[in-house]
Amino acid sequence: MRKSSFRTHTCGDLRAEHVGSKVTLAGWVRRARDLGGLLFVDLRDRYGQTQVVFEPGTDVFEKAKELGQQDVIQVKGIVRRRPEDQINRSLPTGEIEVLAESLVVLNESKTPAFPIEDEINVSEEVRLRWRFLDLRRPEMQKNLILRHRAAQATRNYLSSAGLVEIETPFLTKSTPEGARDFLVPSRIYPGKFYALPQSPQLYKQVLMSSGFDGYFQIARCFRDEDLRADRQPEFTQIDLEMSFADVDDVLDLTEGLMAHIFREVLGIEIERPFPRMTYSEAMERYGIDKPDTRYGMELFDLTDFFRDTDFRVVRSAIEDGGRVIGFRVDRELSRREIDDLTERAKELGAGGLLWLSSKEGQLRGPLAKFIDREKGLKLLGGEGKTALLLAGKKEKILEIGGALRIEVAKRFGLIPDGKWNFLWVLDFPLFVWNEEEKRIEPAHHMFSMPKDEFLDYLESEPLKVVGKIYDLVLNGVELGSGSIRVHRRDIQEKIMEIAGIPAEERQKRFGFLLEALEYGTPPHGGIALGFDRMVAMMAGRESIRDVIAFPKTTKGQALYEGAPSDVSEEQLRELHIRVEKQNSSS
RNA sequence: GGGGCCGUAGUUCAGCCUGGUGAGAACGCUGGCCUGUCACGCCAGAGGUCGCGAGUUCAAAUCUCGUCGGCCCCGCCA
Numbered sequence: 001m002r003k004s005s006f007r008t009h010t011c012g013d014l015r016a017e018h019v020g021s022k023v024t025l026a027g028w029v030r031r032a033r034d035l036g037g038l039l040f041v042d043l044r045d046r047y048g049q050t051q052v053v054f055e056p057g058t059d060v061f062e063k064a065k066e067l068g069q070q071d072v073i074q075v076k077g078i079v080r081r082r083p084e085d086q087i088n089r090s091l092p093t094g095e096i097e098v099l100a101e102s103l104v105v106l107n108e109s110k111t112p113a114f115p116i117e118d119e120i121n122v123s124e125e126v127r128l129r130w131r132f133l134d135l136r137r138p139e140m141q142k143n144l145i146l147r148h149r150a151a152q153a154t155r156n157y158l159s160s161a162g163l164v165e166i167e168t169p170f171l172t173k174s175t176p177e178g179a180r181d182f183l184v185p186s187r188i189y190p191g192k193f194y195a196l197p198q199s200p201q202l203y204k205q206v207l208m209s210s211g212f213d214g215y216f217q218i219a220r221c222f223r224d225e226d227l228r229a230d231r232q233p234e235f236t237q238i239d240l241e242m243s244f245a246d247v248d249d250v251l252d253l254t255e256g257l258m259a260h261i262f263r264e265v266l267g268i269e270i271e272r273p274f275p276r277m278t279y280s281e282a283m284e285r286y287g288i289d290k291p292d293t294r295y296g297m298e299l300f301d302l303t304d305f306f307r308d309t310d311f312r313v314v315r316s317a318i319e320d321g322g323r324v325i326g327f328r329v330d331r332e333l334s335r336r337e338i339d340d341l342t343e344r345a346k347e348l349g350a351g352g353l354l355w356l357s358s359k360e361g362q363l364r365g366p367l368a369k370f371i372d373r374e375k376g377l378k379l380l381g382g383e384g385k386t387a388l389l390l391a392g393k394k395e396k397i398l399e400i401g402g403a404l405r406i407e408v409a410k411r412f413g414l415i416p417d418g419k420w421n422f423l424w425v426l427d428f429p430l431f432v433w434n435e436e437e438k439r440i441e442p443a444h445h446m447f448s449m450p451k452d453e454f455l456d457y458l459e460s461e462p463l464k465v466v467g468k469i470y471d472l473v474l475n476g477v478e479l480g481s482g483s484i485r486v487h488r489r490d491i492q493e494k495i496m497e498i499a500g501i502p503a504e505e506r507q508k509r510f511g512f513l514l515e516a517l518e519y520g521t522p523p524h525g526g527i528a529l530g531f532d533r534m535v536a537m538m539a540g541r542e543s544i545r546d547v548i549a550f551p552k553t554t555k556g557q558a559l560y561e562g563a564p565s566d567v568s569e570e571q572l573r574e575l576h577i578r579v580e581k582q583n584s585s586s
Numbered sequence: 587g588g589g590g591c592c593g594u595a596g597u598u599c600a601g602c603c604u605g606g607u608g609a610g611a612a613c614g615c616u617g618g619c620c621u622g623u624c625a626c627g628c629c630a631g632a633g634g635u636c637g638c639g640a641g642u643u644c645a646a647a648u649c650u651c652g653u654c655g656g657c658c659c660c661g662c663c664a
Contacts, residue, residue: 031624031625031626033622033623033624033626034620034623034626035620035621035622035623035626035627036619036620036621037620037621038620038621038622038623039621039623040622040623040624040626042624051623051624053622053623055621056621068615069614082622083622085622086622086623086624088624090624091624094624111596111614111615112596112597112614113596113597114596114597114598114614115597115613115614120597120598121597121598121599122597122598123592123593123597123598123656123657124656124657125593125655125656125657126596126597126656128656175664177664178663178664179662179663179664180662180663198663198664199664201664223663224663225662225663226587226661226662226663227663228658228659228663229657229658231663347589347659347660348660349660441664442664443664444664445664446664447664499664543657553655553656553657554656554657554658555655555656557655557656559655559656
């Protein structure tokens with residue numbers, strides 16, 4: 001325990017064995033209960049809570065009457081056993097109390113905007129405005145301490161594995177692909193800008209070229225995109241890269257890291273090896289590239305089943321080259337529930353939602369009269385079940401089905417607690433077709449190596465090329481993404497060319513990487529894991545804001561310190577920046 | 587960029603649909619009483635630009651439009 005000249009023990013230390021000893025405690029007044037002739041104070045710090053009792057007839061007693069919540073005080077006193085019938089079993093320190101002999105008010109506190117307690121009903125806006133008070137709540141302290149321990153476990157494990165922690169720059173070069181960059185104007189070079197890194201991707205590859213063999217960093221990343229519960233403009237990744245590594249090497253190290261973190265921090269043993277699934281299998285079975293395997297309701301294909309149906313909507317969808325897919329829910333859905341889901345399906349871009357159920361051996365739902373009864377019952381597999389079906393264009397319909405499957409699972413509480421279903425999704429395509437811009441673009445990023453058997457198809461059929469790319473998924477959340485990288489300039493240039501980047505551009509933006517690839521860069525690969533998401537899941541929180549000390553709101557504001565903010569004319573002048581004033585009167 | 591929910595005492599909310607009554611409750615806060623509390627109890631009290639702006643109306647917390655902010659979803663996030 002850290003030494004402190006203000007206290008002999010923390011507020012979580014004292015037990016029956018300390019009875020009779022003279023102690024000094026320091027902490028925050030959680031609550032003062034003034035009984036008139038007797039006064040109790042619950043004194044709290046990060047470590048716990050201890051009851052201090054003030055008895056009448058002394059100056060100390062009179063002074064204690066003035067105490068308010070969240071005052072910081074120092075108390076000297078004698079530890080004494082509480083009367084047998086006054087023991088508080090719900091408190092580790094509940095067997096004892098400290099009889100105060102002296103009291104020093106180190107600092108008074110104004111009345112906080114909300115109670116400093118775990119179970120509070122306060123808007124997040126107010127919590128963020130008063131973040132330092134919010135973080136005084138034991139629950140938030142627990143979250144951040146859990147985060148700290150996960151970071152420690154990460155450092156220990158990866159260091160033991162021989163990886164070297166190396167910091168990479170925050171002031172770096174803007175590369176317009178991917179997310180929007182945060183820019184930092186250069187004072188020395190008018191009109192030029194640094195960019196905050198979206199990830200240390202290029203640097204870590206160059207470090208492999210330098211021969212470090214293994215690198216890691218708990219790295220801050222910046223992306224100027226719209227925010228969500230699980231997305232902040234700045235976030236943290238466990239970033240790692242290894243030389244002379246192929247897919248299995250990275251997956252194996254990552255699994256080891258996850259197992260270590262979960263063991264050290266939560267005391268949970270997770271099963272290894274993690275299951276693996278290809279991207280195309282994930283899309284077929286779950287309609288998403290990050291399947292939540294904690295529950296079933298897998299998608300099935302009914303295109304052939306309905307090929308000759310008289311149901312016009314379905315038939316025309318199939319004739320247009322589309323598919324019919326569906327999944328089965330093990331319960332009956334009310335009219336209202338189906339309407340809600342239909343609306344959701346339409347929001348997601350479906351034409352509509354079809355359903356089928358049965359009652360006393362008779363099919364029900366809009367499809368009932370178009371399906372042979374026996375076949376329909378077989379499809380449902382029993383009473384009390386509902387099949388939800390979608391028809392439409394191939395690519396789109398699986399995604400909608402996948403999203404609807406998740407919606408159903410959430411809405412009807414079909415997701416089991418206490419499961420940690422890790423999953424590797426492998427073999428992502430290198431390129432995808434962008435229908436809006438009518439061009440090929442990288443599906444992931446441009447530095448991933450094609451699988452050996454696809455190298456020859458790079459030029460002829462780029463859209464068929466599968467890369468050595470892998471995503472780590474936990475309970476349906478994408479925790480991380482990585483790949484084996486291209487380590488040869490000729491292949492790298494080819495991929496960039498296919499992605500539509502002209503030679504001159506390639507040199508301008510990625511010259512420093514391409515150059516390194518010409519000087520003996522070894523085969524290498526790695527992964528980046530979303531640290532905030534991982535910690536949030538470990539802490540059982542929905543939002544990563546609950547595991548970040550000072551997060552931004554969904555509109556990118558820092559409510560406590562008040563950023564972004566205006567800057568002085570002088571600052572702008574130095575940076576050679578003129579701001580166009582928004583016309584607020586119009 | 588689009589959609590949804592929300593904005594009324596310090597906090598969490600009711601009131602709004604169907605305009606007009608002194609804008610109310612709980613917790614917190616302040617004062618008083620109380621010697622074994624631990625959500626202490628009892629009594630009394632203070633506390634509100636109804637987010638902001640405009641409009642409709644004799645009259646707006648309430649209706650309309652705009653705007654700002656919080657949360658969630660879609661797009662976006664290599």
